[in-house]
Amino acid sequence: MASTQPAAPPAPAAAEPKTQTKKSNFYRLQSWFPIILIAPSLIIIALVIVYPVAYSVYVSFTPFHLLRPDTTFVFKTETMFRNYVKLAGDRVFWKSVTNTVIFLAVTVNLSFLLSLALSQLMARVTRGQSIMRTLLMVPMMFAPVLVGFQFAWFFNATVGLVNNAATSLGLMSEPKAWLVDQPTGMISIMIATIWMNVPMMTIILLAGTLSLPRDIYEAAEVDGAPAWQKFKHITLPLLRPFTLIALTVLSLDVARAYDVVRIMTGGGPAHRTEMIWTNAGRLAIRNSQFGLASAMSMIGVVLGVLFTLYLFKQLINSRIVY
Numbered sequence: 001m002a003s004t005q006p007a008a009p010p011a012p013a014a015a016e017p018k019t020q021t022k023k024s025n026f027y028r029l030q031s032w033f034p035i036i037l038i039a040p041s042l043i044i045i046a047l048v049i050v051y052p053v054a055y056s057v058y059v060s061f062t063p064f065h066l067l068r069p070d071t072t073f074v075f076k077t078e079t080m081f082r083n084y085v086k087l088a089g090d091r092v093f094w095k096s097v098t099n100t101v102i103f104l105a106v107t108v109n110l111s112f113l114l115s116l117a118l119s120q121l122m123a124r125v126t127r128g129q130s131i132m133r134t135l136l137m138v139p140m141m142f143a144p145v146l147v148g149f150q151f152a153w154f155f156n157a158t159v160g161l162v163n164n165a166a167t168s169l170g171l172m173s174e175p176k177a178w179l180v181d182q183p184t185g186m187i188s189i190m191i192a193t194i195w196m197n198v199p200m201m202t203i204i205l206l207a208g209t210l211s212l213p214r215d216i217y218e219a220a221e222v223d224g225a226p227a228w229q230k231f232k233h234i235t236l237p238l239l240r241p242f243t244l245i246a247l248t249v250l251s252l253d254v255a256r257a258y259d260v261v262r263i264m265t266g267g268g269p270a271h272r273t274e275m276i277w278t279n280a281g282r283l284a285i286r287n288s289q290f291g292l293a294s295a296m297s298m299i300g301v302v303l304g305v306l307f308t309l310y311l312f313k314q315l316i317n318s319r320i321v322y
Helices: 015-059 082-088 091-123 129-136 144-154 161-168 184-210 214-222 227-238 240-255 259-264 276-286 290-317
Strands: none
Touching (some): 082 290, 091 240, 227 240, 240 290
């Protein structure tokens, strides 16, 4: 007779569920691990950005005055829009909005034209291009406060470089108060802002120009297209994504112009160079009207966000695959 061996005992049924439970816990921990790593940064961002913005939105609906602590947490639904109604009838506020729009339009467009011209010239340089890039980035190393002091000295009415050079060359018979007169005060601020922002925009456009495909230009040369047609029909359309990125960054930077304006003119005289942010700073710091200043800042933020969304929409629509 053949010997029969006893069958092996079956494995415990609970072993497989325990293994699956361990695997699910491991995968769950892996999914939470990136969140744990970025949690400190998220907390810092919430404390530094989210909370101040939320508090500014709340303060804009209150009559908060720094010298009257009892107005800090006064929130009434029937008077919550009082600051915004007051701004709607404020002549200085609309003056600052007008100055900001003019300043933004002129500065951004002139900066773009100068940056586009410089980028195209530098793209055609065969020797010393790295040195030119380094020299071009020198203005980006200066803080806006230093730029404000520098150009305030340039356009000073008594010891300014512009007046001394113009009178020495016989271009002017007497010194001119550039920062006081109109419209030279606004023009002086525009010149300082353009000098400070052109290098950044030039680097972006130069990088875009150097990344364009060369076969399209070679085909255009074979067809006998002149230089201006290649620039109009090839370079500009292909540079559109880079242009919109540069315009977005530059517009947000210029729209928040405070340091240069505050140092050079302080928004004066008689609010001739007043911007939204200098007006809000004056209301908050000098007049202690934090509720009114927060409402003005929120209007500026909303306008900036809408303009940025518009540029991003144009950027998405301009994507070119080549």
